[in-house]
Amino acid sequence: MNYGISDLSIIPVRKEPAERSEMVTQLLxxxxxxxxxENENWSKVRLAFDNYEGWVDSKMITGIDExxxxVLNxxxxxxxxxxxxxxxxxxxxSNKLIVPGSSFPFCDLEKKSFKIANKSYFYQGKVSENSYGEHLRDSIIESALKYFNAPYLWGGRTPYGIDCSGLTQIVYKLNGIVLPRDASEQVMVGDTLTFVEEALPGDLAFFDNDEGKITHVGIIWDRHKIIHASGNVRIDNVDHQGIFNVDKKRYTHKLRVIKRIIQQ
Known part of the structure; x- marks a missing residue:
């Protein structure tokens, strides 16, 4: 098979074709x-959503044709x-517990049904259909707060564990906006703001290390407040210097730039 789809709640995507290899992202x-x-047990995949590449256990993927x-694209x-x-x-x-950000292909909103490959499903709960309009910024903050206190997990994209760029990507996906997977790629999107005081709820703040490499990203909430994943998904203070961790009572991340993705 040359194409696949996830029929499982979460599929780990690894850097190398081995169980002990680090997880770089997840296929929802x-x-x-x-x-x-493909080799005997592993498949190297490119996710259609964000073009991210990595290795998955071949048994976890359901094959589909080109x-x-x-059509799904x-x-x-x-x-x-x-x-x-x-x-x-x-x-x-049987039933499956599905995390936010999961996709429902060929969804019938009236019947609350959808299809994956040749399987038909029904769902409970709410879905997003990309129609927030002037309330988009409020919706982004509401989505981000659903992950409050979720544990940090490198490569994670779910409430069970999530990293900083996984948080921003999934929150934006829930609101109909596609972002790249990593912070170093996300920083290339949108318009640059000059001052932190210009930031509006839903704008993204990026932070770098001593070598100038972008290593962290978070979502601006209110004036001088940021929602980000660091140890867990938390709310901290942010200013022109960076993130001030209210528990450690010190700056933990150095601000590099603030980007506006939402043009409203």
């Missing part, structure tokens, strides 16, 4: 991918919005 339920390379892959994204959603396979007694 309903997200699809191109298969670039025609379906291309063009389809309007409908994603799970509640902190937890239950989905039920048609004519099957």
């Amino acid at each position: 339920f309903g997200e699809h991918c191109e298969i670039l390379e 025609a379906l892959f291309q 063009k389809e309007l994204q409908v994603v799970a919005n509640d902190t937890f959603n239950l989905v039920f396979q048609d004519q099957d007694y």
Whole structure:
């Protein structure tokens, strides 16, 4: 097979084809991918959502053909919005617990149904269908707060564990906006703001290390407040110097730039 889709709640994507290799991201339920390379047990994939590449256990991927892959690329994204959603396979007694940001392909909003490959599902809970308009910034903050206190996990994209750029990417996905996976890529998107005082809720703040490499990102909430994943998803103070951790009572991240993705 040259294309695949996730029929599992969460699939770890690893740097190398080995269980002990670090997880670099996760493929969520309903997200699809191109298969670039295969060996006996592993498949190197490129995620259609953000073009991120890594290795997955081949047994975890459900194969699809190129025609379906291309249709999925063009389809309007409908994603799970509640902190937890239950989905039920048609004519099957089992159910699956789905995390926010999961995709529901070929979704019928009236019947609350969707399809993955040749399987039909029904869902409970709310979905996002990219229609927030003038309330988009409020919706982004509401989405971010759903992850409050979620533990930090390198490569994570779920309430069970999430990293800083995973948080910003999924929060934006829940609101119909596609961001790259890593902070070093996300910083290339949007318009640069000159002063932190210009920032509005939903703008992204980026932070660098001593070598000038972007290593952290967070979501501006209110004036001088930021939501970010560092140890856990938390709210801290932010100013022109960087993030001031209210528990440690010191600056932990050095501000590099603030970017505006939402033009409203």
